[in-house]
Amino acid sequence: xxxxxxxxxxxxxxxxxxxxxxxGILDQVGQRMRDFVARExxxxxxxAHAFCQRxxxxxxxxxxxxxxxxxxxxxxxxxxxxxxxxLDALPRVPELADELQAISKRRILxxxxxxxYAERLLDHLGLSHCFEGLxxxxxxxxxxxxxxxxxxxxxxxFGFQAxxxxxxxxxxxxxxTAKSLGMxxxxxxRQDLASHxxxxxxxxxxxxxxSLNGR
Numbered sequence: 001x002x003x004x005x006x007x008x009x010x011x012x013x014x015x016x017x018x019x020x021x022x023x024g025i026l027d028q029v030g031q032r033m034r035d036f037v038a039r040e041x042x043x044x045x046x047x048a049h050a051f052c053q054r055x056x057x058x059x060x061x062x063x064x065x066x067x068x069x070x071x072x073x074x075x076x077x078x079x080x081x082x083x084x085x086x087l088d089a090l091p092r093v094p095e096l097a098d099e100l101q102a103i104s105k106r107r108i109l110x111x112x113x114x115x116x117y118a119e120r121l122l123d124h125l126g127l128s129h130c131f132e133g134l135x136x137x138x139x140x141x142x143x144x145x146x147x148x149x150x151x152x153x154x155x156x157x158f159g160f161q162a163x164x165x166x167x168x169x170x171x172x173x174x175x176x177t178a179k180s181l182g183m184x185x186x187x188x189x190r191q192d193l194a195s196h197x198x199x200x201x202x203x204x205x206x207x208x209x210x211s212l213n214g215r
Contacts, residue, residue, distance in 0.1 A: 057142075101130055189205070
């Protein structure tokens with residue numbers, strides 16, 4: 001039996017985990033964040049990029065940096081603008097939906113993205129029915145992954161211990177926190193990384209879940 005099958009709760013990140021990074025969705029989000037910041041603070045494109053990157057590295061997301069250091073910014077307006085992306089290049093994933101539903105575990109979406117955006121993407125992908133719940137960044141007041149607070153809060157909200165869970169994510173920092181709390185971890189869609197400290201890795205989430213399902 002795979003050690004993953006000994007765990008009762010499977011947590012899934014959304015962006016670049018449940019769909020291919022090649023769709024460019026996060027590229028759109030990043031550009032729209034930079035455009036908003038450039039207008040708000042009258043910055044050049046390069047300076048707006050540096051601004052966003054600094055807060056991403058420090059807090060896991062630009063939104064959290066704005067909340068903490070720039071209270072004059074309308075966070076709802078920033079989030080709405082940044083996540084108003086075109087989904088034309090994002091195909092439905094019926095095979096992934098089948099494998100998710102075949103897993104006899106609790107399945108919860110755990111994302112740093114805002115809820116309206118996450119719900120829109122799940123609906124577009126055809127995955128809305130595959131999860132018991134959706135845990136979004138609003139539920140931790142933007143204190144997002146990889147901060148341990150986000151992980152502890154989702155455990156409390158859904159009533160499980162970290163040692164009962166598996167985390168699927170494309171971000172190594174998120175998985176490092178998850179692993180330190182006792183979760184088993186799966187790095188997804190990161191062909192660019194030569195090394196990592198996740199328990200497992202896959203470039204094909206559907207195939208990986210299919211193997212766990214014994215297909």
